[in-house]
Amino acid sequence: MELRQLEYFVAVVDEGGFARAAETLHIVQSAISQQVKRLERELGLILFDRRPRQVELTGAGAAFLPHARSVLAAVTAARGAAADLAAGERRTLRVGTSEGLGRHLEGILAVLAERHPEARVDLSAANTGDKLDAVRRGDLDAAFVRAPRDTDGLSVLPLWDADLVVALPASHPAAAESVVPLAVLADLPAALAPAGTAAGVARLIADACVRAGFRPLTGPPFTNLQDLLAGPVAGGRCWTLVYADVAAHTPARRVAFRRPDPAITVPTTLVTRSAPAGLVQALRSAAAEYRP
Numbered sequence: 001m002e003l004r005q006l007e008y009f010v011a012v013v014d015e016g017g018f019a020r021a022a023e024t025l026h027i028v029q030s031a032i033s034q035q036v037k038r039l040e041r042e043l044g045l046i047l048f049d050r051r052p053r054q055v056e057l058t059g060a061g062a063a064f065l066p067h068a069r070s071v072l073a074a075v076t077a078a079r080g081a082a083a084d085l086a087a088g089e090r091r092t093l094r095v096g097t098s099e100g101l102g103r104h105l106e107g108i109l110a111v112l113a114e115r116h117p118e119a120r121v122d123l124s125a126a127n128t129g130d131k132l133d134a135v136r137r138g139d140l141d142a143a144f145v146r147a148p149r150d151t152d153g154l155s156v157l158p159l160w161d162a163d164l165v166v167a168l169p170a171s172h173p174a175a176a177e178s179v180v181p182l183a184v185l186a187d188l189p190a191a192l193a194p195a196g197t198a199a200g201v202a203r204l205i206a207d208a209c210v211r212a213g214f215r216p217l218t219g220p221p222f223t224n225l226q227d228l229l230a231g232p233v234a235g236g237r238c239w240t241l242v243y244a245d246v247a248a249h250t251p252a253r254r255v256a257f258r259r260p261d262p263a264i265t266v267p268t269t270l271v272t273r274s275a276p277a278g279l280v281q282a283l284r285s286a287a288a289e290y291r292p
Helices: 003-015 018-025 029-043 059-090 102-115 128-137 199-211 225-233 278-289
Strands: 048-051 054-057 092-097 120-125 142-146 154-169 179-181 240-243 255-261 265-273
Touching (some): 003 029, 092 128, 128 154, 142 154, 199 265, 225 240, 265 278
Parallel strands (some): 092 142
Antiparallel strands (some): 154 265
16 A cells, blocks of 8 residues: 555545546546555455546445545654754754745744744745645745635644735825725726735635625736836736735835725734644744734
């Protein structure tokens, strides 16, 4: 019995079929089918009732499923523990970051440095899904994540809520007010980061727009904030949303930053593996004690 056989078996269950499991795992469907059949032969059990358009667990499959999940969870925990031990030995923390952490990140790392001056912190940026996967694999020791989703098997420490503000052309009539009802922007395209980069944040923004009675028109692609503000936003072609802390330090004479109505706040968290130890736990403690 191989770990990948258990992984494929659980993926088929979670995704509701072989085709979707193959798509999620980025492998061909035939490879999953072969490995699951091999697992069935080794166990002497039929795990799935295979029908033309439907795959269901057999009674034996349903009974075996919690044991497969338990094995995979134990392997994940073992890898995480090894990564934590390695982090302690090398005195280096690999931490994923998010846009707009600014003074908050600096404050947390300052607390950590006071307590563990020997610690080295390597920072790297990535989208939310990639950071969560990296923490699970042990490629990252921890990650600051905005509005995380799909955090099964991870430890999530809530830190603070970050406000989003509207960035709109200074020439727009709504820019004359301190608060901009999102509904007045319904006819102006929105340049928003792709949902794949931060699915939780994208959901919060979409929900706020729905509450305001509209769905945003698709605007120019979100490349980087500097170019987006200086070009399309300042030129009157679109609006976007940025973190208030970022806006406070972003000079843009032809762009107005205003509070939206409804307000949009994004929870910021620190994600680690379960039962962190060593420097990982020290970072978690520093983050928990930090006050914005």
